[in-house]
Amino acid sequence: MSDALLRTPFPERAGAALKDTFLQEALKIATTKFIDLRKESFAGFPQGEALRDRARAIKEATLQHLDVHLERLADNVERLGGHVHWATTAEEAREMVLRLCRDRGVRMAVKSKSMATEEIDLNEALEHAGVAPVETDLGEYIIQLAHEKPSHIIAPAIHKTKGQVAELFSRELRGEFPADPEILTAVARKALREKFLQADMGITGANFAVADTGTVVLVTNEGNGRMVTSLPRIHVALMGVEKVIPSMTDLVVFLAILARSATGQKLSSYTTLVRGPRRAGELEGPEEFHLILLDNGRSRQIASTLREALYCLRCGACLNVCPVYRQIGGHAYGYTYPGPIGILLTAMLKGNESVRELAHASSLCGACKDVCPVRIDIPRMLVELREHLDREKIAPWTERVVFKAFRRLLLSPTAFRLSATIGRWAQRPFVRNGRLRGLPLVFGRWTKTRDLRPVAARTFRERWKELR
Amino acid sequence: MTGRAEFIARIRREVSKTPGLFGASTAPRPADPATAAETIRRELAERWPEALERFRTEFERIAGVFHRVPDLAAVPAAIGAIARGYGAKSLVTWDPTALGFDAAPALTREGLDVVAARAGQEDEAARLRHRERAAQAQVGVTGADFVLAETGTLILLSGSGRPRSTSLLPDVHVAVFGRDRLLETLEQVGVMLEALHASPDRAMSGAMINFITGPSRTADIELTLTRGVHGPKEVHAVFVEAP
Numbered sequence: 001m002s003d004a005l006l007r008t009p010f011p012e013r014a015g016a017a018l019k020d021t022f023l024q025e026a027l028k029i030a031t032t033k034f035i036d037l038r039k040e041s042f043a044g045f046p047q048g049e050a051l052r053d054r055a056r057a058i059k060e061a062t063l064q065h066l067d068v069h070l071e072r073l074a075d076n077v078e079r080l081g082g083h084v085h086w087a088t089t090a091e092e093a094r095e096m097v098l099r100l101c102r103d104r105g106v107r108m109a110v111k112s113k114s115m116a117t118e119e120i121d122l123n124e125a126l127e128h129a130g131v132a133p134v135e136t137d138l139g140e141y142i143i144q145l146a147h148e149k150p151s152h153i154i155a156p157a158i159h160k161t162k163g164q165v166a167e168l169f170s171r172e173l174r175g176e177f178p179a180d181p182e183i184l185t186a187v188a189r190k191a192l193r194e195k196f197l198q199a200d201m202g203i204t205g206a207n208f209a210v211a212d213t214g215t216v217v218l219v220t221n222e223g224n225g226r227m228v229t230s231l232p233r234i235h236v237a238l239m240g241v242e243k244v245i246p247s248m249t250d251l252v253v254f255l256a257i258l259a260r261s262a263t264g265q266k267l268s269s270y271t272t273l274v275r276g277p278r279r280a281g282e283l284e285g286p287e288e289f290h291l292i293l294l295d296n297g298r299s300r301q302i303a304s305t306l307r308e309a310l311y312c313l314r315c316g317a318c319l320n321v322c323p324v325y326r327q328i329g330g331h332a333y334g335y336t337y338p339g340p341i342g343i344l345l346t347a348m349l350k351g352n353e354s355v356r357e358l359a360h361a362s363s364l365c366g367a368c369k370d371v372c373p374v375r376i377d378i379p380r381m382l383v384e385l386r387e388h389l390d391r392e393k394i395a396p397w398t399e400r401v402v403f404k405a406f407r408r409l410l411l412s413p414t415a416f417r418l419s420a421t422i423g424r425w426a427q428r429p430f431v432r433n434g435r436l437r438g439l440p441l442v443f444g445r446w447t448k449t450r451d452l453r454p455v456a457a458r459t460f461r462e463r464w465k466e467l468r
Numbered sequence: 469m470t471g472r473a474e475f476i477a478r479i480r481r482e483v484s485k486t487p488g489l490f491g492a493s494t495a496p497r498p499a500d501p502a503t504a505a506e507t508i509r510r511e512l513a514e515r516w517p518e519a520l521e522r523f524r525t526e527f528e529r530i531a532g533v534f535h536r537v538p539d540l541a542a543v544p545a546a547i548g549a550i551a552r553g554y555g556a557k558s559l560v561t562w563d564p565t566a567l568g569f570d571a572a573p574a575l576t577r578e579g580l581d582v583v584a585a586r587a588g589q590e591d592e593a594a595r596l597r598h599r600e601r602a603a604q605a606q607v608g609v610t611g612a613d614f615v616l617a618e619t620g621t622l623i624l625l626s627g628s629g630r631p632r633s634t635s636l637l638p639d640v641h642v643a644v645f646g647r648d649r650l651l652e653t654l655e656q657v658g659v660m661l662e663a664l665h666a667s668p669d670r671a672m673s674g675a676m677i678n679f680i681t682g683p684s685r686t687a688d689i690e691l692t693l694t695r696g697v698h699g700p701k702e703v704h705a706v707f708v709e710a711p
Contacts, residue, residue: 030691058494067480086475138697139688155688162690181692189697213665223636223684223699230632249497252658266619271679281628282674283590283598299478303485
């Protein structure tokens, strides 16, 4: 994400999103639709709950022996004739792709949607090196033409209207295209079909990689994932190390819940299993296959606070249900991964300081945890993250002082009782229609955007005493 | 650049900090995949009519078009009807030996232009020529190695005479299959994939396996469902009754 955007404080970024009426409408429609589709899909699938537990257990068990599974994966990919590269940092991963492009004379690379390549800002690096990266997922293609960033993990262009897309295509692809999704899709099909047939390299992420068989698995709906892994002469797959799973038996457990969680489909249109470069006797497929295993801060968390975030399947379900995401959308978060899980992934990849504001962009309502296919306890980790920010003195001093004082109050019954009495007296000038509004000093930052309930006329403790 | 040893050592160091943090296990795997696969096949030999009905329901739900023909001899006519229905002029097919039938003579008589992939062909010139033909053809004809009832999914293995683009580049994909390809659940697919990878002749098949669940689709513009964005706009499944 651009530095300019990140220099704006989060409350301002969020404020701008709240004022964007189109964005508000688009977010409401999209997230509500995704929520309904998911709910419907799991309603008719009683075994879903057990499969979610199973999937979570597989992720836990795999991380426990991540070194073993990665070595097994690498051995098997190499046995199939593929090449494996180990990238500790985003920079190393970028350099590996660029070196391949240089060595093989690659001029154009077609890409299927990959959050990992977004994470390492691969497109900018490719452009800089004179290689044209072409995003081929329709949503990604739209935002690439518009020079924007994805706003949702699985629906990158939900913030754009069909009118805006028509305008964009008419300008960039030189034509007169009406604001009709079907026609616009056909326009993209034609433009991108040429690219698929011309490109020297296909770049993908990976939804899973099966250690036992050396198989990289891609889940897509449009078919672009199949194109980029079938037509160009080189295929490069970039994946975070946490995407490895042990076996084909494990794979089908994840397949059963992934599409249901993301789009409410039983399976996405295409699940593509890539087993190295094309084999003897095969007419099609890449002659070279490269797998780049990316760490970029992940391994640090295996035994640490954010461990569970490594289970994430990138389905986007937690975004749709999040009351904060539903209001502000993906861009306001400011980083590659938006939404509740995005805050944790950003902390993982960029360090805790990067989320000093975002760590509070959650009401801790727990809706994300409920819909997560692998039941990641996002609220717990957000609380722990806030605690870290406080301990590492990254949080602002005012916040630290207020919470320290609050802690004291909660620890002493006398102080707590006393504070209720004082509060009842002190709040008087600020209570309007049964709500606290326009508090002074540092407290005013809360009431500027939110109302607070006043201290009750008679507290629970006082009533309890009478009842006894 | 980080080497493998250094990379793995770092991961191992982190992993070693978590002894017994969780008592989780991976999914229970079949001890003997080949036998487990054989058992499923045997059971399906009895239960295939139910599996076929379920497949049909699920396949149609995702906009697939289901056809049923009595035997292989009736397949070319069914493909011809699909091609005419789409206004197609040219077709690409897998190698007749991979398909189990040769539709070319009958379809050619109907005035359709048919190009069949040939097993063993793999030189650069043949590759480019075939790709061009596949990109121009309106219909692609393949078999299906597994047909999954639970989700309405066709599973295709690439290989010699079985190009991956046949089910991808043309506007219409037609997959022809018999009862022995039917499976009921994803779990059974898991067993079949385990068996496939455990068998000694695995080198015989190609490098790609595709699960195809309906036509290519997107909802990236204002969540409007649109079919045929990159892959086929239509998917047809032709079931051959005769065993």
